[in-house]
Amino acid sequence: MRMRPTLSWTPAADLPPGTTDVTPVADVLSAGGVLVVSGAGLSTESGIPDYRSEGGSLSRHTPMTYQDFTGSAQARRRYWARSHLGWRTFGRARPNAGHRAVAAFQRRGLLAGVITQNVDGLHQVAGSDGVVELHGSLHRVVCLSCGAFSPRRELAVRLEETNPVFEPVAAGINPDGDADLTDEQVRGFRTVPCTICGGVLKPDVVFFGEAVPPRRGEHCRELVREATSLLVLGSSLTVMSGLRLVRQAAQAGKPVLIVNRDPTRGDQHALTRVALPLGTALTAVADRLNVPVDGERAPRA
Template identity: 45%
Template structure:
């Protein structure tokens, strides 16, 4: 019944503002961060301050990421991504704001996408801002750390891999090919601010929407939750599809507790 209500909600609005989270990509083989209560399933990801300040943290991050990227970089869009691309193609979606860094919405054909937390398929120099495709950086990581390439590990969220009990001190992290500076994935780490222009542009789009649809996000991270708060202040009705509780449950006009691809299957 709830899925019928969702169909009516979506079809009853012409200018949807869509916000997506990790639940959208779990069926593509990319694990999510939180359980049904919104709590961390495992150790929280690396913080920006530690990545910048500690050489050991960067070695650990890139070693795990080198192993994790092999699966992450091969991920394909699932029916949830395709359903939201279809929603846009029908002219019902004003903007798709995603908290994911996997670019699977774009791969599925969505055009009006804002990557709120950046994209993992690019690496950026923190000194000169030069960017490099992750595939090229991966090749260099593998070349410099040949002994690590045979390792395999369980996949974790956002291209991370379970590589505990390893000595990372010998792992070599390449510098920027342009200036030798520190390289970081072109994503917003925990403890790092989302670029203000992205937030402002998304808020402007939200102000022109007639409804908001949240897909696969617990909204525990403020960078996403703030848009639901803003929609509520504007009197814009909000529907959410998520397995488990969200931080915004009391603000929702409709909630569907189902897998994203199942709840949105009517669009396909």
């Protein structure tokens, strides 16, 4: 059966309300051993929209599914045309105060690890180490035939050379780096094959309808087992891969805290949900802990 993206989620009326008090987050971080799980909401202040908030990209855009991508050359052409254009904007995004705060907490030794559902690489640019990219990264490309990986920047150059006059104007950009273009705008776009075997190239991201690689999933579960608490940043937890980690922590009796402006699917498991913008909330926490938030690495190509 073909799986389609989950387009919406309605929170239960009896979920605990959000708060603007960051004290519990500061208290948990001060004790150390915190595992961060971040979502698209953390990158909105960098100009990358999320999926499910009011005005999020799912209100106008249905993401590519694994089944569509692998089953249709036309779908692949449409995806790569839109993604090629989106990459130009996506690649210019810079880390915001939220990303920098997470990196600062890690430098202070307060974190047990960082897991992100995002594919933008902004945690690493902000200075975080050992980030587990649960859903992969747009900065890599994989061949579906031979399994070879290559940098996205190399593919971008090849697509530029193959489509020298491709200059459409996009209606918007999405969290997966996909630009909003019409079928007419992508008509005539030419994809390129793997340089090693001629196979089909795919971004190294987990599409809707595709499973997280088992080894990566087990690594994330191990990080939850080793952590003393879980801090969710900017995720609605609608996707099971993130919610599963929250449930695991809660079942083990570990505190779960969430910073997200809107209700989430994991609120029933949380000690608190701070309903503030991520940059505002995490900067306030850093100030309370006297943790300087600064520094940024060179951009990823």
